[in-house]
Amino acid sequence: xxxxxxxxxxxxxxxxxxxxxxxxxxxxxxxxxxxxxxxxxxxxxxxxxxxxxxxxxxxxxxxxxxxxxxxxxxxxxxxxxxxxxxxxxxxxxxxxxxxxxxxxxxxxxxxxxxxxxxxxxxxxxxxxxxxxxxxxxxxxxxxxxxxxxxxxxxxxxxxxxxxxxxxxxxxxxxxxxxxxxxxxxxxxxxxxxxxxxxxxxxxxxxxxxxxxxxxxxxxxxxxxxxxxxxxxxxxxxxxxxxxxxxxxxxxxxxxxxxxxxxxxxxxxxxxxxxxxxxxxxxxxxxxxxxx
Amino acid sequence: xxxxxxxxxxxxxxxxxxxxxxxxxxxxxxxxxxxxxxxxxxxxxxxxxxxxxxxxxxxxxxxxxxxxxxxxxxxxxxxxxxxxxxxxxxxxxxxxxxxxxxxxxxxxxxxxxxxxxxxxxxxxxxxxxxxxxxxxxxxxxxxxxxxxxxxxxxxxxxxxxxxxxxxxxxxxxxxxxxxxxxxxxxxxxxxxxxxxxxxxxxxxxxxxxxxxxxxxxxxxxxxxxxxxxxxxxxxxxxxxxxxxxxxxxxxxxxxxxxxxxxxxxxxxxxxxxxxxxxxxxxxxxxxxxxxxxxxxxxxxxxxxxxxxxxxxxxxxx
Numbered sequence: 292x293x294x295x296x297x298x299x300x301x302x303x304x305x306x307x308x309x310x311x312x313x314x315x316x317x318x319x320x321x322x323x324x325x326x327x328x329x330x331x332x333x334x335x336x337x338x339x340x341x342x343x344x345x346x347x348x349x350x351x352x353x354x355x356x357x358x359x360x361x362x363x364x365x366x367x368x369x370x371x372x373x374x375x376x377x378x379x380x381x382x383x384x385x386x387x388x389x390x391x392x393x394x395x396x397x398x399x400x401x402x403x404x405x406x407x408x409x410x411x412x413x414x415x416x417x418x419x420x421x422x423x424x425x426x427x428x429x430x431x432x433x434x435x436x437x438x439x440x441x442x443x444x445x446x447x448x449x450x451x452x453x454x455x456x457x458x459x460x461x462x463x464x465x466x467x468x469x470x471x472x473x474x475x476x477x478x479x480x481x482x483x484x485x486x487x488x489x490x491x492x493x494x495x496x497x498x499x500x501x502x503x504x505x506x507x508x509x510x511x512x513x514x515x516x517x518x519x520x521x522x523x524x525x526x527x528x529x530x531x532x533x534x535x536x537x538x539x540x541x542x543x544x545x546x547x548x549x550x551x552x553x554x555x556x557x558x559x560x561x562x563x564x565x566x567x568x569x570x571x572x573x574x575x576x577x578x579x580x581x582x
Numbered sequence: 583x584x585x586x587x588x589x590x591x592x593x594x595x596x597x598x599x600x601x602x603x604x605x606x607x608x609x610x611x612x613x614x615x616x617x618x619x620x621x622x623x624x625x626x627x628x629x630x631x632x633x634x635x636x637x638x639x640x641x642x643x644x645x646x647x648x649x650x651x652x653x654x655x656x657x658x659x660x661x662x663x664x665x666x667x668x669x670x671x672x673x674x675x676x677x678x679x680x681x682x683x684x685x686x687x688x689x690x691x692x693x694x695x696x697x698x699x700x701x702x703x704x705x706x707x708x709x710x711x712x713x714x715x716x717x718x719x720x721x722x723x724x725x726x727x728x729x730x731x732x733x734x735x736x737x738x739x740x741x742x743x744x745x746x747x748x749x750x751x752x753x754x755x756x757x758x759x760x761x762x763x764x765x766x767x768x769x770x771x772x773x774x775x776x777x778x779x780x781x782x783x784x785x786x787x788x789x790x791x792x793x794x795x796x797x798x799x800x801x802x803x804x805x806x807x808x809x810x811x812x813x814x815x816x817x818x819x820x821x822x823x824x825x826x827x828x829x830x831x832x833x834x835x836x837x838x839x840x841x842x843x844x845x846x847x848x849x850x851x852x853x854x855x856x857x858x859x860x861x862x863x864x865x866x867x868x869x870x871x872x873x874x875x876x877x878x879x880x881x882x883x884x885x886x887x888x889x890x891x892x893x894x895x896x897x898x899x
Binding site: 318322324371372375376379380382383384385386387389390391392393394395397398400401510514517518521525552553554555556559560562563566567570571572 | 619625672673675676677679680682683684686687688690691694695697698799800803806807810811814839840841842843845846847848849850853854857858859
C-alpha cells in the first residue's frame with residue numbers, strides 16, 4: 292500500500308518538478324514569476340494531443356513536436372511581453388505575465404472548446420506490473436523515466452556546456468555577465484526555451500496520466516509547480532526537483548489518508564509550514580541583506 | 583427616506599447600476615490592497631481570501647442574527663482583520679516572493695476549507711438574504727467607497743502612513759530608525775483585510791449569492807492588477823485602475839468570447855506602455871491645484887523654506 296502510493300506520488304511529483312524547473316530557472320535569471328508558464332504546459336498537452344490524434348505519430352515524436360512548439364511559444368512570449376519590461380518594476384512584469392496567462396487560456400478555450408479531451412486509445416500501451424503488493428502501470432514508469440532523463444539532460448546542459456555556464460553567470464549577476472561579453476538576451480531566450488520544453492513534456496505526460504486535456508489545466512498545475520519551486524528554494528534547480536517530488540508524494544499521501552476533498556490545499560499547507568521554519572525554502576540560498 | 587432613494591435609483595438603467603456598484607466594490611478592494619502592496623510594499627497574491635472571509639462572515643451574520651447592516655459590516659471588518667493579524671504574524675516574517683506565494687497558498691487553503699464547511703453550504707454556495715437596512719445597496723456601497731477614500735487619504739499623510747512607507751523603502755533602515763517593522767506590517771495587513779472584508783460583505787449582499795470558487799486566484803490577480811495599473815501607492819491611481827478594470831469586461835462584452843482574451847492583451851499592453859501605472863506618482867489633489875494655478879503641497883514647500891533658512895542661519899554663525 293505504502294509502496295504503491297509512493298510510486299503514484301513520485302509519478303505525479305515528477306511532472307510537478309518538470310514544470311517547476313521552468314519557474315525556477317526563469318526566476319533565477321531575471322527574478323520574474325512567469326505566471327504564463329502553466330499555460331505553456333497546457334499548450335504542450337494540446338499539441339501532443341493533436342500530434343497523436345491527427346498526425347498519428349507515436350508518443351515520443353508527439354512529445355518532441357510539443358516541445359518544439361512550446362519552445363517557440365515561450366521565446367515569443369518573452370520577446371513580446373517581458374523584454375520591454377525588463378528595466379521597469381517587477382510587479383509590472385508580473386502583471387504582464389498574468390495578462391499573457393489569461394490571453395493564452397482564453398485562446399485555448401476558443402480554439403479547442405471548454406470540454407476536457409482525452410488522448411486517443413493505444414497511444415501508449417498501458418500494462419500493469421505487480422511488484423509485491425503494489426500494482427504499477429507502465430505509464431507511471433514511463434513518466435518517471437522520461438522526467439529523470441530530461442532532468443539529467445538539464446543538469447548536463449547547465450553544468451557541462453558553455454551556454455550553461457553563461458546561464459549560471461547571468462543568474463549570479465546580470466550586469467557583470469553582460470560586461471564579460473555574455474549575450475544576456477540570448478541567454479534569457481535560451482532559458483525560456485529550456486523551461487518551456489520541460490513544461491511541454493510535462494503537459495504531454497500529465498495528459499496521458501489523467502487522460503484529460505483542458506484549457507484550464509494550466510492554472511492549478513502552474514500554481515502548484517510554483518509552490519514546488521518555492522518549497523525547494525526558488526532559483527535552485529535541485530530544489531525544484533526535490534520540491535516537486537515532495538509535493539507530489541504528500542498530495543497523493545493526503546488523498547490516500549482520506550483528505551481527498553482537501554487535495555488542492557495539501558500542497559499549499561505543506562508549503563506554508565515549510566516556509567515558516569525555513570524562510571528561503573529547503574535548498575534556497577540565504578541572502579545577506581545590507582543597507 | 584429609503585423609498586425616496588430607491589425611487590431615484592429607479593431612473594438609472596439597472597444594468598448600468600450594476601456596473602456602477604461593481605466599480606464601487608472594485609475601488610474598495612483595490613484601496614485595501616493598496617495599503618498592503620502599494621504603501622507597505624508587501625506583495626500579496628491572496629487578497630481575495632479576505633474578501634471571501636468577509637463575504638461569508640457577513641452573510642452568516644445576516645442569516646443567523648439578522649443584525650443591522652452597519653453593525654454587520656463593522657463586525658465583519660474586525661473579524662477579517664483579526665484573521666489577517668493571526669495569519670500575518672507568522673507569515674509576514676517572510677519577504678518578497680516567499681511572502682507572495684504564502685499569501686497565495688493561504689488563499690487557496692481558505693477557498694478549499696470554505697468548499698468543505700457546512701456553514702458555507704459547501705460547493706453549492708450561499709444564498710444571501712437582503713441586507714437589514716432601508717437604504718438601497720448602491721447608495722450604501724458608494725457611501726462606503728467615499729468613507730474608504732477619506733480614511734485611506736488620512737492614513738497616507740499620517741505618522742502611521744509614513745512609517746509604512748519607510749518599511750517599503752528599506753526594512754533595515756526603517757528598523758534602525760526605531761520603527762517596529764513587524765508590528766507595522768501586521769497592522770497594515772490587518773487594515774487591508776478590514777477594507778477587503780467590508781468590500782466582501784457588500785459584494786455578498788449586493789450579489790445575493792456567493793460561492794467560495796468566486797474568490798480564487800484570478801480574483802486576487804484582478805485586484806492586484808487594479809492597484810498596479812493605477813500606480814502603486816497612489817489612491818487616485820487605485821480608484822482609476824479599479825474603475826477601468828471593473829468596467830472593462832462589461833464594455834468588452836460585445837466581443838463575447840474574445841472578451842477575456844482582449845482583457846489579457848490589454849493588461850500586457852498597458853504594462854508595456856505605462857510600466858509605472860497610469861498615475862505613477864501623480865496625485866489628484868496635486869493636479870487640481872496645478873490646474874488652479876497654485877503650487878501643490880504648499881505646506882511641504884513652506885517646511886523646506888524654513889529648513890533652508892535655519893541652515894543658512896547655522897552657516898552664518
